[in-house]
Amino acid sequence: MFGFKLDRAPAPLWMRAAIPLVAVVITFVLVSVLTIAAGANPLAAFFELLINPLTRNTARLDILVLATPIILTGVAVTLAFACGYYNIGAEGQLYAGAIAAAWVGTLVESLSPWLAIPLMLLVGFIAGALWALVPALLKVRLKVDEVVTTLLLNSVMLFIVSALLNGPWRDSESGWPQSPTIATAAQFPQLIERSRVHFGLLVALVAAVLIWWLLTRTRFGLELRAVGKNRDAAQFLGIRVNRMVLSAALLSGGIAGLAGVGEVAGMQYHLIESLSNSFGYTGIIVATLGALTIPGALLAALFLALISRGALSASRELSVPVYLGDVIQATLLLVMLATLLLDRYRIRRSDTPRSA
C-alpha cells in the first residue's frame, strides 16, 4: 500500500512531537473549505485565527481569560481519563461548583476575602466531587459504565440550574433568571489591571501543577496511571483498583467544580444558565489534544483559547461566522484522535504489496 509499511512499534520521538503539528495542519486544510464558503481567503482567516490575537495585548489577555475554565476542565478530564475512567460529566460538575459558589458567595458578606475565597473554592470543589460521586460509585460497586451515567447527569444538572434560577434565585427586581450577586469579598481579584484576567487563572495553574506532580511524581499517580493502562494487570499487582478509580473520579469532579467557581466568582458574579460555553465538553478536547498529559493539556487549553479569540477576530474582520472556532476545535479533536494512531507505528518503505 503506497510503497510504505506500518510496523507496530513505538513511534520515534520526532514523530511524536510532530503529531500535534500534523493534526493542526490537516485541520486547517479541512476547514479552509468553510472560510472559502464564507467568502474569506483561507490565509487571511488563518492569520486572524492564529496570529492576530497574539499581536495585541488586549487579545492576549482575553486568551488567558478564555483559557482559565478549560485548563481546569482539561486537567479534570485528563486525570479521569488517565485512570481509564471516562468522565463525560465535567459540564455538570462545573455547574455543581458554580451553584456552590453562587450560594456561598452570597453568605460571606462579613468575611475577609482571605477567608471567603478559599471557602468558596473548597465548597465548589466538594460540590463538583459530590456530583461525580454517584456515577463513580455505580462504576466501582455495580460495574455500571460511567460514560452514559456521567453524560445523563449533565442534563439533570441543567434542569437543576434552571429550576434554581426560575424559582428561589430568580432576580426579584428584574425577573431575570440569574442568582443574586455574590458579596464583594467573594469576588475574585483581578490579576492584571484593566483586564478580565482573574484569580481563577492562578487557581487553574496551581491545580495543573499539583495534578501534574500527583500523576508523575507520586506512587498514587503511578498506580492511577497503571489502572488506566491495564486494569487487570494493576489488580494483579495488588493495586486497589476501585479505590484509584473512585479517587480519580472525585478529584476530577472537584477540579471541574473549581472551573464553575471561577466563572461565577471571577467573571459573572452570579449564576446564569449560559455560564459555561460547553467548557466541560471542551475539557475532553483539551485532554485528548494534550495526549492525557498535564503539560499537554495546558498547551492545548491555551491553543483552543487562541482559536476561540481568533474566531472572534475573524468574525469581526472578515465576517466569517464566529462558530468557525467551534468547528475547528471539533475537527482538531477528531483529526488528533486519528493521528495519535501514528504514535503506535513506525513507517517503513516496503516494495512488497500488502496482503489483505
Place this chain on the structure above:
Amino acid sequence: MEDFLLPLLGATFRISTPILLGALGETVAERAGVLNLGIEGTMLLSAFSGFVVAQATGSLLAGLLAALLTGVLLNLLLGVLAVTLGLNQHVSGLGITLLATGLALFGFRLLYGGASVPPKLDEALPQLTLLAGTPLEPVFSQYGITYIALLLVPIIGWLLYRTAFGLRLRAVGENPEAADTAGINVYLLRYLALIIGGALMGLGGAFLSLAQLGAFTHGIVNGRGWVAIAVVIFGNWQPRKVLVGALLFGGLQALQLRLQAQQVPVPYELLLALPYLLTIVAIAFAGRNASYPAALLKPYKREG
C-alpha cells in the same frame, strides 16, 4: 377530563416522535456494538440541512432526503473513526456532536445572518388526521412522520429479531470474535448498523425542522439526542420497550407543558429531570445484569 387527557396523549405522541426515532437509530447502532454519542449533533445538523434544502428547492421531500443523507454521512464518519480506525467510541462520538453542532450553527449564521426573525418554511409537512369527527381526533392528528416512527418500532424489532441480518448484527455486538470466526464481516455489519441508525436520526432531525417547527433554531434539538440515549438503556435495547421509554419521556414533557400553560405551580424542571433519574436508577438496579450489548464500546481489531 376529555379536554385534558386526549390532547395530552396527542402531544405525547408528537413530542415523543423525534426521541423515538433517535432512540431506534441508537438501538440499532448499539446492538452492533457502537455507542453513538454523535446523535445530538447528528439530529441538529440533519434538522438544519433538511430545512436549508427544503427552503432552497421548495421541496419538502428534497429536504427530507437531505436530512436522511446528513444522518447517514455523519454516521459513516463515526464508522471510519470508531469502526475502521478503532478509536475511542465515546470521544469520537462526542467529537462528531461538537463538529455537527458547529457546522449547523456556522451554516445558519452564514446563510441567514443575524436575522432577528427566524426564517420559516412556507409550508411544513402536513398533518394526517385519522378518526376525524370522533372523540379520538386530538390523539390522531399527527404528522406523517409520527405514524412512520410508530410503524418503525415493529419493523426494527422484526429486523433485529426475525431476520438473518438482525441475528448477525446482534452477534457482532455481543461477540465480534465469534461472529468473525463464523464468517460474518464485523466491519461491514457495524457500518450497515450505523447507516440505518443515521437515517433514523436524520429522520428525527427532519421531524423537528420540517414538521413540528417548520423552521430552524439553535436550540431545536435541545438535548433530545441525549434523551434518546437514556431511552435506549431504559428500553433495554429492545424496540418495543424503547417505545415505552420514548413515550414516558415525551409524556412527562407534554404534561409539563400543559401544567405550565395552565399555570399550575409545579417545579416543572423536576418533572423533566425525572426520566433521566429513573434511567440511572434502572441502570443501577440492572447493574451487572443490564443487557448491554457485550461488545459495546469495544473496537474490533481483526488479528492477522
